[in-house]
Amino acid sequence: MELSQTHRDALRDILRWRRDVRHFLPDPIAPDVLDRLRAAMDMSPSVGNARPWRVLQVTTPALRDAVIANFEAANAKAAQIYDDAKRARYNNLKLAGLKVAPVHLAVFTEADTAQGHGLGRQSMPEMLSYSTVAAIHTLWLAARAENLGLGWVSILDPAAIAKTLDVPDNWQLTGYLCIGKAAADDDTPLLHRKDWQENTPTVWKEV
Numbered sequence: 001m002e003l004s005q006t007h008r009d010a011l012r013d014i015l016r017w018r019r020d021v022r023h024f025l026p027d028p029i030a031p032d033v034l035d036r037l038r039a040a041m042d043m044s045p046s047v048g049n050a051r052p053w054r055v056l057q058v059t060t061p062a063l064r065d066a067v068i069a070n071f072e073a074a075n076a077k078a079a080q081i082y083d084d085a086k087r088a089r090y091n092n093l094k095l096a097g098l099k100v101a102p103v104h105l106a107v108f109t110e111a112d113t114a115q116g117h118g119l120g121r122q123s124m125p126e127m128l129s130y131s132t133v134a135a136i137h138t139l140w141l142a143a144r145a146e147n148l149g150l151g152w153v154s155i156l157d158p159a160a161i162a163k164t165l166d167v168p169d170n171w172q173l174t175g176y177l178c179i180g181k182a183a184a185d186d187d188t189p190l191l192h193r194k195d196w197q198e199n200t201p202t203v204w205k206e207v
Contacts, residue, residue, distance in 0.1 A: 014144050017185070021149030024101040024180035033146050034103070037179075040142035046131035050116030053132040053174070056165055058104040066164045067156070067176065068098045074155045097151050101178035106161060107136055108171040132174040139177075149182035
């Protein structure tokens with residue numbers, strides 16, 4: 001299949017409007033949409049076709065409350081690295097949509113999966129985690145194509161999350177994701193609008 005300018009334009013629009021969403025509407029996501037998002041992850045690349053990502057959809061209120069408590073503790077600790085002025089700006093970012101987002105996904109990497117038979121990861125075992133990241137990014141773009149936002153919550157104690165969700169010892173948390181309808185659409189990232197950090201150009205040079 002030879003892709004056209006129409007495809008390139010659509011992909012550019014999805015990339016441009018993809019946001020790390022922090023403010024969600026509580027509207028539920030239809031099951032058929034979630035099925036399409038899962039199917040999109042099925043098409044993700046992975047080292048040796050290992051497909052090491054393991055996804056838990058967290059729906060139990062007590063488990064969600066434990067995740068929120070985990071975030072709040074980690075967020076308070078993270079804020080301490082900043083001076084008073086920067087800390088105030090940090091606290092103003094409202095870094096999680098955990099309390100409102102209708103869908104929570106805990107995405108783990110199975111660290112010693114037999115799938116893929118070890119191909120491509122003998123010298124770089126971290127390729128398994130990179131494969132999971134690629135699956136998350138595929139999900140992120142697919143969610144945007146469904147007019148949904150995704151937020152990646154990285155301010156967490158991953159070992160505590162694994163314990164809370166009672167996963168096998170060889171599962172490592174790669175990402176905790178919130179998905180839902182964004183409270184507002186904007187083609188300017190929040191961290192730009194809040195004067196936290198502008199984009200820097202990709203370093204790409206010949207050697």
